[in-house]
Amino acid sequence: MLNLFRSFMHSKIGAVIALGFLVLIALAFAAGDVAGMRSSLSGSDGRVATVGKRAITASELGQAATGALETLKRDNPRLTMKDFIASAGLSTVLDQSIDRAALAEFGERHGVIASDRLIDSEIAKIPAFQGPDGKFSDNAYKALLAQRGLTDATVRRELGDGLIARQLLTPAAFGARMPNALVTRYAAAQFEKRAGAVALLPAAAFVPAAPPSDAEVTAFFNTNRARYTLPERRAVRFAVFNDATLKSVPQPTDAEIATRYNLNKAAFGPSETRRLSQLVLPTEAAARAVLAEVTGGKTLEASAAAKGLAVAKIGPVSRSAMVTQSSEAIAAAAFGAAQGKTIGPVRGPLGWLLVRVDAVDAKPGKTLDQAREEITTTLVAEKRRAALTEFSAKIEDEFDNGASLGDVAKELGLTITETAPLTADGQIFGAPDQKAPAELARVLGTAFAMEREGQPQLAEIEPGKTFLVFDVSRIVAAAPPPLAQIKAQVANDLALRKGAAQAKAAAEKVLAELKRGKELGAAISGLGVAQIPPVNRIELGREDLARLGQTVPPPLALFFSMAQGSAKLLAAPNDRGWYVVSLAKIVPGDLARIAPLMPAATRELSGQTGREYSAQLRAAIRQDIGVKRNQGGIDAVSRRLVGGN
Numbered sequence: 280m281l282n283l284f285r286s287f288m289h290s291k292i293g294a295v296i297a298l299g300f301l302v303l304i305a306l307a308f309a310a311g312d313v314a315g316m317r318s319s320l321s322g323s324d325g326r327v328a329t330v331g332k333r334a335i336t337a338s339e340l341g342q343a344a345t346g347a348l349e350t351l352k353r354d355n356p357r358l359t360m361k362d363f364i365a366s367a368g369l370s371t372v373l374d375q376s377i378d379r380a381a382l383a384e385f386g387e388r389h390g391v392i393a394s395d396r397l398i399d400s401e402i403a404k405i406p407a408f409q410g411p412d413g414k415f416s417d418n419a420y421k422a423l424l425a426q427r428g429l430t431d432a433t434v435r436r437e438l439g440d441g442l443i444a445r446q447l448l449t450p451a452a453f454g455a456r457m458p459n460a461l462v463t464r465y466a467a468a469q470f471e472k473r474a475g476a477v478a479l480l481p482a483a484a485f486v487p488a489a490p491p492s493d494a495e496v497t498a499f500f501n502t503n504r505a506r507y508t509l510p511e512r513r514a515v516r517f518a519v520f521n522d523a524t525l526k527s528v529p530q531p532t533d534a535e536i537a538t539r540y541n542l543n544k545a546a547f548g549p550s551e552t553r554r555l556s557q558l559v560l561p562t563e564a565a566a567r568a569v570l571a572e573v574t575g576g577k578t579l580e581a582s583a584a585a586k587g588l589a590v591a592k593i594g595p596v597s598r599s600a601m602v603t604q605s606s607e608a609i610a611a612a613a614f615g616a617a618q619g620k621t622i623g624p625v626r627g628p629l630g631w632l633l634v635r636v637d638a639v640d641a642k643p644g645k646t647l648d649q650a651r652e653e654i655t656t657t658l659v660a661e662k663r664r665a666a667l668t669e670f671s672a673k674i675e676d677e678f679d680n681g682a683s684l685g686d687v688a689k690e691l692g693l694t695i696t697e698t699a700p701l702t703a704d705g706q707i708f709g710a711p712d713q714k715a716p717a718e719l720a721r722v723l724g725t726a727f728a729m730e731r732e733g734q735p736q737l738a739e740i741e742p743g744k745t746f747l748v749f750d751v752s753r754i755v756a757a758a759p760p761p762l763a764q765i766k767a768q769v770a771n772d773l774a775l776r777k778g779a780a781q782a783k784a785a786a787e788k789v790l791a792e793l794k795r796g797k798e799l800g801a802a803i804s805g806l807g808v809a810q811i812p813p814v815n816r817i818e819l820g821r822e823d824l825a826r827l828g829q830t831v832p833p834p835l836a837l838f839f840s841m842a843q844g845s846a847k848l849l850a851a852p853n854d855r856g857w858y859v860v861s862l863a864k865i866v867p868g869d870l871a872r873i874a875p876l877m878p879a880a881t882r883e884l885s886g887q888t889g890r891e892y893s894a895q896l897r898a899a900i901r902q903d904i905g906v907k908r909n910q911g912g913i914d915a916v917s918r919r920l921v922g923g924n
Contacts, residue, residue, distance in 0.1 A: 327912040328373065330380035331904040335373070337916045343372045344920060361921045369917055373908075378897050379440050381904045386443035393442035401438050451896045452889035457881065463873060466880045470868025472820040476799045477834045480786050481856040482778035484810035491773045499773040500762050507759035507769070512700035512708045515726050516684055517749035518693035519718055519740065521667070531658035539654050540647050549644040553601075554594035555613055556635040558583050559627065566624035566631035573621050579635050595640060609634065664744075671746050675737050684735040684750045697752055703727045718747060726751050772854070779854040786848050786857040793846045799861045834858045 328335040348363045403415040410416030560566040572582045583590050601610035609625050613634045616622045623633035674687055688695050700708040705723055707713040722738045735750040785806050792802035800814045837849050841862045849858040
């Protein structure tokens, strides 16, 4: 989840920015209440790290972590502090804080400084400190600092540290370039081909002849209970209802209909909209000349086009909207003319206007009797929604007072449906191709959060229209089944575990033979085990591997990471045996195919070289300055950030 954050922090540019602006993330770019975080960490300003003579306090680390999280939440609003810390976000922020402090100490020792004028310049560039005119505002600066619970000295110190870091790190990475010979080697690897072989020594071929004893099976089961644990299952009972469930919703009265009509007389009154064509000209004389051409039979569009102008289409638009868009005079002229008529010139905000009335859509108003059906339909829908909302509130009260799902269903005349046991992901247990009913999609998480069975709840499926009453009728906790039910499976797994151990010993013998120069097939034959499958000969290129996407088998992945002439062992999953992977030959990629890739490869690898130089300089500076971490203090900050004690 936080790969983007970590990759940015460790990039050449990101490292420099992060070092100088961790506090400003919290200050100027975060939406969270940092001052609130400061309060929650009060009394815990002990050191989480000491860098040279500097201390990084718990509140500083909390501020930086909160600011970083709020920045990330712009792209992922669902991200929580718990997620952030679980993804090493707090460690990354602390590392950056330590680097910033170490670089600042190192800079001070060796005369690298950030002047007050340079810091002033950086502050003025921050958008959060700018006023409506786009220039630095001292009032905005002071107000934001007060809002975030920070001081001018803190901000200036952090900015100064960042500027010192920039001066130290930028030269280290600037102009870094990977040697062409090394770039060529990397680029050639994209088109290389490899030849070798893979053999599988299956555990089944080495399973002992004697079956495991009952005691061995029991001991294996007890040691590997997690392996056989079935997920938690829950059966959910539910019933769906909507406004059709309501037996008696009163019809609107004549008085209610009349009241609604009187409140909306403007909507039921006569209305008129028009479609217009408008041409704007710079002078009244030019407008009169065009009008003369139109009067003589030329279209407004043709006359405008001859002069390099364009006619704008407007509407449908009402008179009041026309007044808002232009002026009372223009609206009066446009709505006072007949369809097809061109009026003007009329003075407008940008020049002199000619307006042609293209279409008139006049709608007569409705009397109360004419609007009665429309108003009645609206009022009936409103009454049913209000009654349904009131009814759902009544159901919630009944649940709060101890009513069961069956009681409410009987009162409503609803049929209760009970699901088969479900897993938390909505699958029916034991039937991977079947899912929970669609109506439960929005409440399944709630159903699996209930502490016990028989806790009915009400939920909306379609806001204001469709509701669901449900409870959990049966909870089966996650646990392995009784050994008696799966004894044969456990015994087979134990036998395979023993066979896998023997297969590993055999694979090590084969590996030893390969190191003596023996061919893989011959080494396998020397084991004298008949059930071993034939050796799989491999001739593949990296392009073939790339076409497999994310489905690269582990033996192939290992095959393409080995050195020429080497052999390695790899365990098959689930005690299924051992692979012996042998790489005989690597054929480099064709240089003619490499040439087009060289510029991009050089840029990418040179960028990595610069980042490596920068990282090595930071590491050397940390070692020179001296860093001590207080893990207890760090853990305390972590607990407070996620709400622990």
